[in-house]
Amino acid sequence: MADGNAMADIRGLDIQKLVVGFSEEDLVLEKFVNKSPTSAREVRWYQKTAGWLDSTDTTAITASQIANTASKALPFVVEQTWTRNTSYIKKYFVESPLISDEDLRDSDVDILATNLHDLTRAVQRQVELAIYNVITESDTPATIQTVAITNEWDDYANCNPIEDLLKAKEYLVNYAYNPEGAIFAMRPDVMRFLITWLISTKGSSIPGFSSQKVESGVVMELLGIRCVTTTAVTSDKAVLFVSQTACTLKEFLPITSYIVDDPGLGKKIRIAREVVPILTDPKSVVFFSNIGPT
Numbered sequence: 001m002a003d004g005n006a007m008a009d010i011r012g013l014d015i016q017k018l019v020v021g022f023s024e025e026d027l028v029l030e031k032f033v034n035k036s037p038t039s040a041r042e043v044r045w046y047q048k049t050a051g052w053l054d055s056t057d058t059t060a061i062t063a064s065q066i067a068n069t070a071s072k073a074l075p076f077v078v079e080q081t082w083t084r085n086t087s088y089i090k091k092y093f094v095e096s097p098l099i100s101d102e103d104l105r106d107s108d109v110d111i112l113a114t115n116l117h118d119l120t121r122a123v124q125r126q127v128e129l130a131i132y133n134v135i136t137e138s139d140t141p142a143t144i145q146t147v148a149i150t151n152e153w154d155d156y157a158n159c160n161p162i163e164d165l166l167k168a169k170e171y172l173v174n175y176a177y178n179p180e181g182a183i184f185a186m187r188p189d190v191m192r193f194l195i196t197w198l199i200s201t202k203g204s205s206i207p208g209f210s211s212q213k214v215e216s217g218v219v220m221e222l223l224g225i226r227c228v229t230t231t232a233v234t235s236d237k238a239v240l241f242v243s244q245t246a247c248t249l250k251e252f253l254p255i256t257s258y259i260v261d262d263p264g265l266g267k268k269i270r271i272a273r274e275v276v277p278i279l280t281d282p283k284s285v286v287f288f289s290n291i292g293p294t
Helices: 015-023 063-067 101-106 109-135 161-174 188-205
Strands: 034-037 042-048 082-088 090-095 145-148 183-186 225-229 237-241 247-262 266-279 285-289
Touching (some): 042 266, 082 266, 090 109, 101 266, 109 247, 109 266, 145 161, 161 188, 188 225
Parallel strands (some): 034 247
Antiparallel strands (some): 042 082, 090 266, 183 237, 237 285, 247 266
């Protein structure tokens, strides 16, 4: 029998509070997407055409026409276009093996907490992967923007990460997105390449890049870009996207725990979450390929 409130205590532990806490530990990408609840498993949403209202991506009205309207002439009619889409909620669901009543009575709290921790991480890991796959269109860009790296970032003598990142920021500006504070997600090895190149190859020639910023081994900000690492990113790839804009995470069921009681034997712990990430603004994403290593 499941505890519908998901608030059951085992040996004085509030399972749901632990699960919610654990769900916040390893999230990287989810911190930078827009989150909103939904009351239906079928989500209908609208995608606005990116760009300025002065080109053929809207109504074929040019900037020169808008800026040079004749005296007493009627204004040009300009409107944005929208595309209707439908997405469907996915359920992420795992459970523990049966924890015997005897173990529940005399086991260390750390054992139970570790079990809860790893179950929660298993769910959150899959959500993290889903967000990455949606943002990057599963590493096969169709509508998002792309940057092909000429020289991989572990080629310290020939690579130029600064130019690559500035080029990506330029792409965002071209579609009227503000690139300042954008998120650059990469694998830990690519972060290593970037830091090594900045310190060992360029050193103090990078403006505003001081030793304090790399004391922890993580570049927190570079060129107005916030750099994060996650193994959800595919090898030889990286992605730059506008925070709280590129992707929306629709949540039908927040991270929730259930206690399944088998009288006389023990209990199982189940962790569930029902969400779907949606790529609402594809032009606010720039996908990097050939960043190294393969």
